[in-house]
Amino acid sequence: MKVLIQNGHVLDPVTDRNGVYDVLVEDDKIVKVEKGITAEADKVIDAEGCYVMPGFVDLHVHFRDPGLEYKETLKTGGEAAVHGGVTTVCAMPNTKPVIDNGVKISEVQNRAKKESKTNVLQLGSVTIGQMGEDLADIKGMAREGCVGISEDGKSVMNASLYRRGMRAAKEAGMIVFAHCEDITMVEGGVMNADARAEELGLKGITNAVEDVIVARDILLAKETGVQLHLCHCSTADSVKMLREAKKDGIHVTGEVCPHHFILTSDDIISDDGNFKMNPPLRTQADVDALIEGLKDGTMDVIATDHAPHAAAEKNRSMKLASFGIVGLETSAALTYTELVDKGILTPMQMVEKMSTNPAKILGLTDKGSVSEGKTADLVIFDPRKEYEIDKNTFFSKGKNTPFHGWKVKGEVACTMVGGKVVYEGGQIID
Structure with a gap:
């Protein structure tokens, strides 16, 4: 045709x-x-x-399939993706069961070819069942075409185990996608730790929860030589550390989500679960740093962290609501409105962040370009x-x-x- x-x-x-x-x-x-x-x-x-742009490549989505199909499926997630111009996604492995071996990788990707309108690259977990105790079948997942591993939704808190996972990923030619969060420091927090949290009577999550793991993971990437990608960066210090890591020649990239470069905790005017996300909305100073990082090339990618939930899981107090928001169907419009139309990024830079750069990170040489062949x-x-x-x-x-x-x-x-x-x-x- x-x-x-x-x-x-x-x-x-x-x-x-x-x-x-x-x-x-x-x-x-x-x-x-x-x-x-x-x-x-x-x-x-x-x-x-x-x-006319190359199709967007989203490095960070949750399709919830298998096991949580009441939230999303490969079919509905794929439809949401193409509605938003997204032609390739990296699906996180925190499904039920967790995607932690080659058989599961193969099953999801074969089903996705039949059921999903978008291209689905299924990521694998770092540890078995995302329990943080034993390494997953990283070699087996790589054999089935898995491009990367992630413990998304949490960090591998055992640094020695994580280092071994990084070494295995390096050997297999895979990327490590890092959700940077020290879970021992969350302490029941549901939004950013600031004056607005105090006003709403909600427990806060400090920037250090993210920053200490960003620092750790960059240092481990430096030691192991693995390709590291920092997911959903939200703090000024994350940008600063990524900038310095790149200057040091460490193979690390980073992404920002539209909600983190647009909204702040001040936009949370009531105890509304639809504003609960992980990492949380930060301060204007953090937003300014993220935007500057996008402008100067420190932040390579705009991704969504598309995280669908049932209405009953979100339409409640932030104390009880699930973390996460959807983003596949709004990211292009939000990026254009808040960054391009305001003269912060050029249209070409938007394409770089949403298509060309993520395709390069994944090694997809046939994507991210409107050119012959x-x-x-x-x-x-x-x-x-x-x-x-x-x-x-x-x-x-x-x-x-x-x-x-x-x-x-x-x-x-x-x-x-x-x-x-x-x-x-x-x-x-x-």
């Missing part, structure tokens, strides 16, 4: 292409990017006034569209977002995965 995208503003950091071009797709590949393509096609898309994972993004985020339009089972009713600019108009249009005009395409 041939698809011709006409008159779109192509953004491609790999080739530095930044202008109006036509894009011809044949089967699953981009075969031509030129001005004025006249080839016949089975489908023609007029992208005038829109950006690459896989046709593409998103057409309309920067003119203004609207309010409505959680009731989400394809995800999770509606848990603090951004319901938030005014944004920029909308995903069409998503292609492997040359096939899978989302267009508000509809999932079968």
Whole structure:
């Protein structure tokens, strides 16, 4: 099948292409990017006034499948992804059962090929059952194509065990995705430790809970040589330490989520579980540091930490609510509105953070670029569209977002995965 995208503003950091071009797709590949393509096609898309970008690659999602399908499934998570222009995701392993061996990796990825509209890269856990006692089958997971390991939702608190896991990952050519949290220091906290927490009568989580593990993991990465990726960074000191680690030549990258570069704890005006996330919303000083890190390239990636929950688990006091919010269907619009439209990042930098850089981190040489020979994972993004985020339009089972009713600019108009249009005009395409 041939698809011709006409008159779109192509953004491609790999080739530095930044202008109006036509894009011809044949089967699953981009075969031509030129001005004025006249080839016949089975489908023609007029992208005038829109950006044509490589599909977004989200390094951090929770699809809850297997075992927690009442929150999300490979199918609904995939639909949420393509609604948000996300064509590849890394799914965290804290499912039931935990994904901790090659058989489980294979099962999920084979099912995802049949059930999900997006490409799913299933990550494995560092330890068996995420219990922090014995290493998972890291070699076995690597043999099944697993690109990385993570104890996401917690840190491996035994530094010696974690170091052995890093060495095994290094040997297998895998990435370590680090959720940096010293669980011994959380002490029942549910939001950032500051004046707003005191006003609401809620226990706080200090920045040090994140920072001490960031420091530890960077030092362990320096010793082992493993490729380390810091998930959902939220503090000014995390940015500072990552910046220094890069100067020191350590193989480490970092991501920021939209909620952490937009919201602060001051936005929590009542005891609302939809504002409960881990790590928590921090202060304006932290937000400013995260934004500066995105601007200067210290922070490589914008990811979502998409964490769907049932309504009953979120529509309650923060003391009782589950941690996490959904993000796949709002991240592009929020990034464009808060960073690009305000002149903080250029449109090309948005593509770097959401597509090209994460593809590079994963070693996906066929993705993250709108250029000849690459896989046709593409998103057409309309920067003119203004609207309010409505959680009731989400394809995800999770509606848990603090951004319901938030005014944004920029909308995903069409998503292609492997040359096939899978989302267009508000509809999932079968």
